[in-house]
Amino acid sequence: MKRIYVFDCPMDVATIDETVDYISDRMDRDKFTQHVVVNVAKIVNMQGDDYLSESVKNCDIINIDGMGVVWAARLLGYDIPERVAGIDLFHNLLARAAQRHIPIFLLGAERGVIERTAQVVANRYPGLDIAGFHHGYFWQEEERVVELISKSGAKMLFVAISSPLKENFINKWRDKLGVTFVMGVGGSFDVVAGRVSRAPQWMQRMGLEWVFRVLQEPRRMWKRYLVTNSRFALMLLDAWRRRPANAER
Numbered sequence: 001m002k003r004i005y006v007f008d009c010p011m012d013v014a015t016i017d018e019t020v021d022y023i024s025d026r027m028d029r030d031k032f033t034q035h036v037v038v039n040v041a042k043i044v045n046m047q048g049d050d051y052l053s054e055s056v057k058n059c060d061i062i063n064i065d066g067m068g069v070v071w072a073a074r075l076l077g078y079d080i081p082e083r084v085a086g087i088d089l090f091h092n093l094l095a096r097a098a099q100r101h102i103p104i105f106l107l108g109a110e111r112g113v114i115e116r117t118a119q120v121v122a123n124r125y126p127g128l129d130i131a132g133f134h135h136g137y138f139w140q141e142e143e144r145v146v147e148l149i150s151k152s153g154a155k156m157l158f159v160a161i162s163s164p165l166k167e168n169f170i171n172k173w174r175d176k177l178g179v180t181f182v183m184g185v186g187g188s189f190d191v192v193a194g195r196v197s198r199a200p201q202w203m204q205r206m207g208l209e210w211v212f213r214v215l216q217e218p219r220r221m222w223k224r225y226l227v228t229n230s231r232f233a234l235m236l237l238d239a240w241r242r243r244p245a246n247a248e249r
Contacts, residue, residue: 001018001019002014007043008046009038009046009053009057011064011069012062012063013078015081016088016089019084019089020096023093023181027180032179032180033060034059034060035182036056036059036183037064037089037184038066039066040210040232041163041224044231044232044235045228047231047235052164055168063084067204067205067206068232076239076243085204087188087191087198093156094125097129097156098127098128098129101129102155102156103154104130104158105154105156105157105179106132106160107133107136107160108135108166108189109160113193114136114189117133118133132148134148134149136160136161146176149178154178156183158185159184159185160185160187160190163186166186197212198212199211200212210229
């Protein structure tokens with residue numbers, strides 16, 4: 001898997017199928033794997049958050065999620081085959097886990113959402129072994145939750161908590177989770193449980209998922225995306241100006 005660096009952020013160039021196969025291979029060799037996806041907001045926030053930056057850079061696989069990052073990397077001369085959306089990878093890995101009888105643990109979201117998510121994925125992927133699940137509001141008892149995960153027998157852990165909390169939680173406890181693979185999946189449980197809708201395919205292809213999210217939660221999202229998207233545009237303009245002529249990637 002080829003690794004590139006954009007805005008001092010490492011990223012792995014791969015398709016979703018290549019990523020699933022790579023993760024499976026590492027798990028077959030019992031090699032611990034910490035996974036993360038990066039998008040525009042995360043890259044911008046990494047510039048001023050050393051803890052988040054460290055948590056991302058410590059990951060073994062760093063997929064490019066946001067189309068804004070895909071386009072930016074391509075503009076800077078990198079050959080990016082496709083976007084690897086976190087929620088799509090999540091579903092692909094669940095299918096692989098069900099096929100290979102790999103126990104999983106689901107962590108995050110509200111109590112009702114996580115319970116519904118467990119029901120939905122169990123029905124969608126027959127044979128899926130859900131070793132346990134827990135809601136995402138546990139910050140006064142982190143050690144207890146880590147112990148719960150470790151004793152569950154799960155080999156794959158999916159963490160649906162907002163950034164940077166999930167990245168920092170995973171990085172902090174990675175050696176005590178007792179799993180072979182761990183991945184942050186952001187708001188995926190809300191989508192799986194039917195609490196929020198995912199943007200239509202045409203909006204995903206055009207990199208407009210952020211617009212769809214703003215329309216669903218305008219008070220919470222508009223400022224976040226206005227600030228991060230504007231900063232990212234300026235970062236990209238500066239990087240493009242500095243890019244060496246005829247740079248080979």
